[in-house]
Every structure is written in structure tokens, then in C-alpha cells.
Amino acid sequence: MSDIVISHHTLTCAAGQGLGALSESLNKRLSGLTENDFPGCDLSTWIGRVKGTEDIKFEDELEGWESRNNALALLGYMQDGFSEFVTSRVKEVGASRVGIVIGTSTSSIGRTEEAYRHLDANQLFPPEYVQKEVHTPHSPGAFLAKISDITGPSMTVSTACSSSAKVFATAARWLNSGLVDAVLVGGVDSLCLSVLYGFHSLQLVSSNQCRPFDEHRDGINLGEAAGFAFLEKRKGEAGELLVSGYGESSDAYHMSHPHPEGLGAEMAMTRALEYAKLGSGDIGYINLHGTASRVNDSIETGALRRLFPETTRVSSTKGWTGHTLGAAGIAEVVICLQALQTGLAPGTLNLAQPDPGLSFPVMQENENLDLNHVMSNSFGFGGNNCSTIFSRVAPSGSNV
């Protein structure tokens, strides 16, 4: 009986570059959010910006791949020995037998915005912006293929905020069907004017630090992140982490407002439990979508109430990272994986006064928990929902 094993993973976000920095931020309750200083954006808000993205150079082989999104992807890929790990596994497995599935919502649109600012007299991109593999939705998938030397199928999933959760579902299908023997999955989304002004136009952005589930929450903060995981189909050994299940659904309600009764959210969580053959009582911790928007947070706890015992510990970690949109899936999955490995489940930052209207208790403080199975929720525009479940192989070698 084979498992889908996560052989390696990494995350770079406002709360830190790599797992060590991330853990420190989570443990010390240090938010990565800062007051908006994104160039060209005069909105009064807080953002989850990854410093160091601007220092990445695109030289030699990487010439022509310039974009903030690709810079962040490269920065993230180099953390935690992930690049070296992939290189060695690809050599063993065979480059054409490894796949790539990356989630994104921004892709490299920041670079396209820049190209438009420099259009020539004929309204055309100047030569340095004529980057055929960058100004497309597939930019991150193409870039990862370039830097990893993987030659198997490479696909980008772009379903707004559920993108880099859904990559786990596609990867599991690819592995179980024998299409590939390993998959590099992940997500990369970067700050850009489109999302800053776009979410502002929808009146979804807070001018303060976001406060998920708080009585006085008043909107989201935008963030950026690059995270990756390497998945293989084999028997998981003691202590290893597995992809146990996924559940996907559509709200069929509205492009930018979730189903008022959380119908799609409930379906996604239910389907994930069914796939994993677990009961709701088996889930020790759930990392919620918890964006700090007025509507998401109340609707999400309503769905939790219908499915989970109140003993299930749940939190939102967007107070550390901001809402990283297409990378929210992978960011929060990695936080879940860290929780499984370390036993430390992060609480919810900036949650001073939980909204009395919430239907489910949400963790404020960090807690030490002995976790076997965890869940992560990601719900996106278009009513696109994905819940994923991860498990730790017990010391005896069995999945609890």
C-alpha cells in the first residue's frame, strides 16, 4: 500500500525566509506584516512583503526571466536545501518522470504592469519586456521547470486563493495514475499593484493589521510567498508526512462573495475527510482560510460547527503572513506540516476579542498539541474551495 509522502518542503513569506525563520516568527508571535511601502502604491494598509526579493539577480541562464514573482520563486526555492534536494531526487528518478504543479493567482502580472508603464510609441513592449514565458498565467510553472531541470509535465493551477492547495490534489492524481513518479508542487504569488488596487476596489482591504475572527476585524492584508513541497509515491516511514486527503468544491454563488451558508466550504471539508477515510474527530488542528474579511470568517466557523467537535483546535495564521492569495494554500500547508512535526500549533495573531457571532472557538494563543492529522482550508474567488489533510506516520510505521 503506497502513500503520498512529502519528502521535503519549504516556505518563504513575510514571516521569514525558510522554515527556521518561519518557526521563530510563529513561536515568538512576531508578525511579518509591515505598513505598506510597496513602490507605486499609496494605499494606507499593511502588507506581508518579503524583503530580499528585490536582491535576486537574473543573470546568465536566467536572463529574460525577470519578474518579482520569479524572483520570489527563486528566493524560496533556495531555502532549506530544497533546490539541492530536488536536483538529487530528479537525478535518481529521471527528469522526465518528475512533474511540476504550481499554484498562483498573480503569476508575473507585476512585470506586465511594468511593461505597460514603458510601452513604446507604437504601444508595444520594449525589447527587455518581450518575455514570452513570463507574461502568461504559466509563468511560475515554466520558471520552476527552468530552475529544476525537470522535463516531465509542468502545469500551473490558477483558481485564486485555492490555487496552491489544489496542486496537492492534482499531484496525488498524477502519482496514483502513474503519470509521474514524483511531483514538485508549490505556490508563488507576489505583491503587485493589480491586487493591491483590485482588492481595495472591492473594499476588502483593512488599513490596519488584519485581525482574523476578531469582533472588530475590517478586512484583509495582502501578502506574498513562495512555498514548495516534493511529493513521492512510496510507503511512508515513521515520522514522515503524508498527503492523506483532499476535497474540492464550488460554491456556485458569487464571484467574490462566499456562499452565505458556507455550503462549498462544508463540501470541501467533508470530501477531504471521506478521501482520507478519517472522522472529523481525528483532525487535531485546522488552519483556517480566516482572511479577516467580515464575511469569510463568520461563514467559515458556521461550516466548522456543522462538521467538527469543539475540541478541534483551529486558527488563522494570516496575521503572520498576510493573505498570500495564490500562495496561501502552500503557505498554510507548510505551517500545518510544521505543526505536525513540532507539535506546536500556531494561534491567531491580533485576535484580541473573538467575534461573539462566531459559531466555533478559534485559538488565540499558540498551543502544544500531539497531532496526527491536520487540515488546511483555502477558499477562493469564483467560489473555488479546497481542503487538504496531512498526517504524520506514527513511530510504529502505521498511520494512526
Next chain:
Amino acid sequence: MKFSISGAGAIGPGFADWQEFCSLVDSNESDDSCVSIPPSPIPLSMSKRERARAPYLVKLAVAAAEQACAASGFSPGELAMVFSSSMSDTEVTDYMCRTLIENPSEMSPTKFHNSVHNAAAGYWAISNAVHKPATAISGSNQHSAALALVEAASQCDQDGSSVLLVVYDILCPPSFNCILDITSSLAFALVLTPVGRNSDIAPIVSLEMDANVDKAESDMISGTKKASGLSFQNPTADLLPLMQCLASDSMVDVTLPMSAARRLSVVRI
């Protein structure tokens, strides 16, 4: 992976639906005048108000989806969704980039939420009350078509789903021509079902897909496909050989590039 095709849809220059596409394939004529007639899709499952506000790309994809779904005998609510586009909505990207220069605080919230790559899938699900999973994907121009088939087929194979697959790309605004020169908007749609699981309508054909074919050399010219005299410069046109076989009910033996080192073979069983 094996699957049946239960229904098909097609919208492009010179054909507004699957029947017209079949006639064009049948006629075996090259009709250059077709290229100058851009498709005008009218997705009837969307409300009048939504149709007025929806982007062109959304209307194209949803209209093609309607055709395939209706032909399949399945109701929309029974089908998982795979929507695939190489360049996505370059019209709205053009709008956003220009608005950001001229007056960023006047960005239209509707246009912004319509800019997500999964907008077409979202509108389809909303208009037809579909709660099944939806995905919106992309690959490189050369590989997008194959990856779309793989995503749909693997959902059939692994999740046991019947799947609505829509592949589409639209004419880009002139500033984008340096990235990819698409000469006509085009959409193809298919309903894939696990073999043996049909609606009341018999499937068009059953197919077997082999994704373990190593690519020996670059033997496909992607983006510009000729079939029965039809020629379109559009990544979606990589599906033309397959769609032509389905339209003419002939032997299916099609190969598509899936990655730098892999090919996808699709044959009739």
C-alpha cells in the same frame, strides 16, 4: 487512462457550434474568409445581466461548455470542471495595466474579480448551480492542450468523475502580440466520462490515453494547426487533430506534446 467522450462543443471563426464545425471539417475546404469572422458567443445559461457584464473570454468558454454539456446528456451539476487557457484574459489584463497608470483608485471591482484565471469556471458554476470541483489551469503554449486532457482524464480515472473540459484562448490586444500572436479566438469543449458510465445518450467514442510516450524529437508544430483546410494560430488549435477525428467519426490516433521530454498519445478503443 481510458475514458469516453459524451459530448463536444466548438466555437471559432466560421463556426458557432459543434454541428457547424463538423460541416466545416466535412467540407474539407480551406475557407480563408472564416478567419475574419470572429465568433460571437451567446451563453444562454448566463442571465442577461451577467452576459452584459461578463468578459468576452468568459462568454466564449461558457458557450462552448453549454454545447458539450447539452450534447452529453449529463446535467451541468453532474460534471466536475476543468477550464484551460494558455494566455487567459489578456483583455482584462490590458484594462488593469492601463487603469493602474491612469487612475488606479478607479479600478473596476467587477473587472478585477473577473480577472481571475478561473473566472469562466466560476461563471459556469454560478449560472448552472454546479457544486462539483472546478479547476483552471495553464501550461506552456505547446503543452497546454495535452495537460488539459491529462487533468480531465486523471479526474475521470482517479476521482471517478465525469468531467467538463473547456479549452479556450482569445485574440490578444495589440500590445500582447509580441508575447503570442493569436489570430482568432477559439474554444473547444468535451465531456469526458469513465468508460461504461453514460447518460441516456450513447458516447461519441471511447479513447485510451497513454502519457508514457517519450518524445523522440520535436514532431509537432504547435500553435498553428491545419486540419481539413482549417488553420488557426491559437494554442487551443493543438486540439484540432483530435476534434477533427471526433467530428468526422474517423479513427483517432493523435499525439500531442506534453512536456519537453514527454508526449501524449490518444487512440480510439
